[in-house]
Amino acid sequence: MTxxxxxxxxxRFGDVxxxxxxxxxxxxxxFVSLIGPSGCGKSTLLRVVADLEQPTSGGVLVGGKxxxxxRVDQDYGIAFQQAGLLEWRSVVENVELPLHVHxxxxxxxxxxxxxxxxxxGLADFAQSRPSxxxxxxxxxxxxxxxxxxxxxxxxxxxxxxxLDEMTRERMQAELLRIxxxxxxxxxxxxxxxxxxxxxxxxxxxxSPRPGRITDVVTGERPGVDRDVDDVRESSAFFSAxxxxxxxxxxxxP
Amino acid sequence: xxxxxxxxxxxxxxxxRSGSGWxxxxxxxxxxxxxxxxxxxxxxxxxxxxxxSAIAEQVGAQFSVILPTTAVTGGNAxxxxxxxxxxxxxxxxxxxxxxxxxxxxxxxxxxxSAVPIVALAPVFTTMFGSTTEIPRRLVVxxxxxxxxxxxxxxxLRQVRPVHDELMTALAATPWQHARFVRLPGAVxxxxxxxxxxxxxxxxxxxxAEYFGxxxxxxxxxxxxxxxxxxxxxxxxxxxxxxxxxxxxxxxxLLVERLVTRSRTT
Amino acid sequence: MVGRARGVGAAVVSFxxxxxxxxxxxxxxxxxxxLVGDTRVLPRTDEAAMPHVWTVFGRLFEPEVAGAADxxxxxxxxxxxxxxxxxxxxxxxxxxxxxxxLLALAMQRFGLLERAALPYVVASQTxxxxxxxxxxxxxxxxxxxxxxxxxxxxxxxxxxxxxAFFPVAVGMLRGLNAPxxxxxxxxxxxxxxxxxxxxxxRLPASVPFLIPAARLAAAAAVVGAIVAEISTGTRxxxxxxxxxxxxxxxGDPSRLYTAILGAAVLGLVAAGAVGLLDVGLRRxxxxxx
Numbered sequence: 001m002t003x004x005x006x007x008x009x010x011x012r013f014g015d016v017x018x019x020x021x022x023x024x025x026x027x028x029x030x031f032v033s034l035i036g037p038s039g040c041g042k043s044t045l046l047r048v049v050a051d052l053e054q055p056t057s058g059g060v061l062v063g064g065k066x067x068x069x070x071r072v073d074q075d076y077g078i079a080f081q082q083a084g085l086l087e088w089r090s091v092v093e094n095v096e097l098p099l100h101v102h103x104x105x106x107x108x109x110x111x112x113x114x115x116x117x118x119x120x121g122l123a124d125f126a127q128s129r130p131s132x133x134x135x136x137x138x139x140x141x142x143x144x145x146x147x148x149x150x151x152x153x154x155x156x157x158x159x160x161x162x163l164d165e166m167t168r169e170r171m172q173a174e175l176l177r178i179x180x181x182x183x184x185x186x187x188x189x190x191x192x193x194x195x196x197x198x199x200x201x202x203x204x205x206x207s208p209r210p211g212r213i214t215d216v217v218t219g220e221r222p223g224v225d226r227d228v229d230d231v232r233e234s235s236a237f238f239s240a241x242x243x244x245x246x247x248x249x250x251x252x253p
Numbered sequence: 254x255x256x257x258x259x260x261x262x263x264x265x266x267x268x269x270r271s272g273s274g275w276x277x278x279x280x281x282x283x284x285x286x287x288x289x290x291x292x293x294x295x296x297x298x299x300x301x302x303x304x305x306s307a308i309a310e311q312v313g314a315q316f317s318v319i320l321p322t323t324a325v326t327g328g329n330a331x332x333x334x335x336x337x338x339x340x341x342x343x344x345x346x347x348x349x350x351x352x353x354x355x356x357x358x359x360x361x362x363x364x365x366s367a368v369p370i371v372a373l374a375p376v377f378t379t380m381f382g383s384t385t386e387i388p389r390r391l392v393v394x395x396x397x398x399x400x401x402x403x404x405x406x407x408x409l410r411q412v413r414p415v416h417d418e419l420m421t422a423l424a425a426t427p428w429q430h431a432r433f434v435r436l437p438g439a440v441x442x443x444x445x446x447x448x449x450x451x452x453x454x455x456x457x458x459x460x461a462e463y464f465g466x467x468x469x470x471x472x473x474x475x476x477x478x479x480x481x482x483x484x485x486x487x488x489x490x491x492x493x494x495x496x497x498x499x500x501x502x503x504x505x506l507l508v509e510r511l512v513t514r515s516r517t518t
Numbered sequence: 519m520v521g522r523a524r525g526v527g528a529a530v531v532s533f534x535x536x537x538x539x540x541x542x543x544x545x546x547x548x549x550x551x552x553l554v555g556d557t558r559v560l561p562r563t564d565e566a567a568m569p570h571v572w573t574v575f576g577r578l579f580e581p582e583v584a585g586a587a588d589x590x591x592x593x594x595x596x597x598x599x600x601x602x603x604x605x606x607x608x609x610x611x612x613x614x615x616x617x618x619x620l621l622a623l624a625m626q627r628f629g630l631l632e633r634a635a636l637p638y639v640v641a642s643q644t645x646x647x648x649x650x651x652x653x654x655x656x657x658x659x660x661x662x663x664x665x666x667x668x669x670x671x672x673x674x675x676x677x678x679x680x681x682a683f684f685p686v687a688v689g690m691l692r693g694l695n696a697p698x699x700x701x702x703x704x705x706x707x708x709x710x711x712x713x714x715x716x717x718x719x720r721l722p723a724s725v726p727f728l729i730p731a732a733r734l735a736a737a738a739a740v741v742g743a744i745v746a747e748i749s750t751g752t753r754x755x756x757x758x759x760x761x762x763x764x765x766x767x768x769g770d771p772s773r774l775y776t777a778i779l780g781a782a783v784l785g786l787v788a789a790g791a792v793g794l795l796d797v798g799l800r801r802x803x804x805x806x807x
Contacts, residue, residue: 276630276633276634277633277634277635277636277637277638279634280634280635280638281638356524356525356528356532357528357531357532357535358532359528360525360528360529360532360533361532361533361536364782364786366737367733367736367737367785367786367788367789368737368781368782368785368786369737369740369741369744369781369782369784369785371741371744371745372744372760372777372778372781372782373778375760375761375764375767375774375778376774376775376778377561378764379562379566379567379764379767379771379774380551380561380562380567380568381551381558381561381562382558382562385557385558387557387558451644452643452644452645452646455645455646456646456648459646459648459649460646460648460741460745463651463652463745463748463749464748464760464761464764465764471649472649475649475652475653476652476749479652479653479749480652484653487652487653488653490649491649491650491653494645494646494649495645495646495649497646498644498645498646499641499644499645501644502641502644502645
């Protein structure tokens with residue numbers, strides 16, 4: 001069974017053809033990045049999967065259900081470019097939020113949140129205020145929050161876009177570890193070619209006006225046995241980067 | 254959606270930076286000294302402006318009257334402040350919850366912000382009787398409701414888009430949306446509304462007394478002292494009014510600080 | 519412009535609903551109101567306390583005093599009273615506004631003055647300055663300035679201007695200090711002096727702050743003028759009319775309501791005058807906020 005199934009998806013905003021003829025499958029546990037220039041519809045595609053936008057036509061299945069049902073059942077977790085933590089809640093209360101909204105009792109959601117904070121390495125900051133955390137730490141809290149309902153799918157819309165390069169690389173390594181430990185599939189929107197290549201099983205390259213998938217490049221997602229920094233220095237990594245770059249150029253002459 | 258008028262809730266000077274304290278102190282002392290000197294040397298008649306020393310003397314002499322008088326006016330202001338605060342927040346919540354309610358309530362409140370609400374005092378007096386404090390408290394209530402409503406409505410509208418998206422992605426109900434995001438997010442605005450409304454409650458309470466009713470508050474005392482040409486005594490009650498206004502101002506400021514202390518906004 | 523039409527429609531509907539609510543209260547509540555113990559929690563609704571809305575409007579077109587030689591209608595009396603008070607309030611607004619702007623400019627120019635005086639200007643917004651109204655009233659007829667003896671209406675205008683002064687001073691100062699540091703530094707790199715920076719940068723930037731301040735000041739000036747008329751006993755204005763009509767309210771309740779209606783319209787007209795200023799300065803609004 002596939003986690004995400006998109007069939008001939010179209011999305012129009014008035015005259016603007018944001019998405020056109022999108023076919024895409026994301027397998028269980030697979031890490032798929034969407035990359036392309038601004039306006040290619042990659043965020044819109046993610047939002048269609050999340051049921052934040054309705055497709056104009058075409059079929060969308062998330063875990064075999066309609067996106068609406070998947071959202072109501074909390075089958076996916078989502079992280080945005082801004083961490084979007086609620087500043088009046090402590091860090092652990094922010095992680096609890098999805099469970100709180102869905103009526104999980106206090107003891108259960110607290111122990112789950114502590115577990116998730118340990119996963120993202122922030123157990124010591126459970127009682128801190130979001131404002132006391134750095135940008136990277138806030139984003140890790142947001143990821144922990146997205147993982148709270150134990151989703152089989154993680155949707156991420158440029159979650160590291162606002163971070164500096166060093167923090168960003170650390171966060172990529174963290175995300176790889178988290179994805180491996182939770183075995184969740186990830187649909188990941190990014191602007192950065194190296195980021196897409198180092199994280200993904202597959203890199204989906206898109207072009208704008210209308211938003212289409214022009215190419216799919218195999219990424220260099222490291223397995224359990226391989227260190228992410230070794231990947232970053234390997235020649236396969238650089239050739240994959242070149243492949244993505246050429247695919248982007250081809251789609252945008 | 255009707256856009257709230259910027260600053261309609263009051264000119265918000267915001268929390269002041271605490272710098273060196275001497276210029277304001279020197280300015281205040283200097284002004285008082287100048288006032289005293291001018292009054293004495295130029296022989297300013299008392300009805301125009303009594304000397305600070307004469308006012309201070311009257312404050313001492315009238316202290317046993319000033320205290321209960323201030324309590325009456327302050328009590329009316331407090332009751333009206335609490336009632337108006339609750340009413341303002343409740344109306345703003347309703348207005349944010351249902352578009353129809355918002356479209357109906359907002360123009361009335363905005364019109365009320367331009368209208369001299371104190372002129373309602375005689376109406377309330379005929380409606381509720383001239384021997385009770387209720388008309389005055391009602392005037393204060395209406396005066397307070399306006400800025401609290403405006404501030405709360407603004408706070409409820411200013412939800413960060415990312416929080417809106419998050420609550421949608423979490424399949425939260427509208428009520429959960431209000432409880433988890435809108436209302437807590439609006440708290441700093443609501444508190445600003447309270448801080449601006451607190452001194453306005455005192456002013457309304459005093460002004461309402463100029464329109465009749467029991468002769469037991471600061472406003473009535475100022476009028477009667479002035480009518481008896483006891484100008485220094487009248488100024489002593491003015492000083493008490495100022496102290497009461499400052500008390501409400503600082504109390505509002507304190508509540509605002511305590512409630513919003515742990516936030517970054 | 520559909521949204522605008524809808525907004526106007528909603529405003530009309532909401533005021534109609536207020537009228538309906540008023541009449542419903544009259545219809546449903548007992549004449550003597552509702553008392554809990556000695557406290558009346560709901561108002562008296564008899565003809566003397568809450569006249570019918572149409573009675574109030576009808577009263578506008580009837581003579582002010584029945585059978586008097588002067589056939590002036592209540593409407594004319596209220597209108598002339600409101601106009602008189604409007605003149606005093608606007609005079610006070612202009613006087614206080616100009617003084618407030620000058621103080622703001624001085625405070626912007628001289629940092630020490632700002633540090634010394636601003637706490638008092640801010641505090642003065644929070645203290646009941648209107649309390650001095652009955653005291654300024656005492657000036658009437660007692661002092662003369664260069665042969666011109668002080669008139670009661672001048673007291674009213676002084677109080678109105680006093681109340682209008684502070685919001686304008688604070689708002690203007692915030693506006694003058696509003697330009698971003700980068701903009702101020704740009705002007706410095708252009709070797710622009712204080713005056714050029716003021717005219718080209720600070721004054722335009724202060725407009726979005728000045729307008730809401732002026733709106734507040736206008737409302738304050740109207741309240742100040744009405745209260746001052748009451749405590750000075752100045753004849754001719756709406757404040758005096760309210761008190762006069764209030765004293766005969768038991769016999770003629772709807773007349774009091776016409777005066778209050780006049781006061782409300784007066785407030786809206788003053789706000790409208792500020793709105794005109796706003797329209798005139800529209801091009802300076804924009805992105806500052």
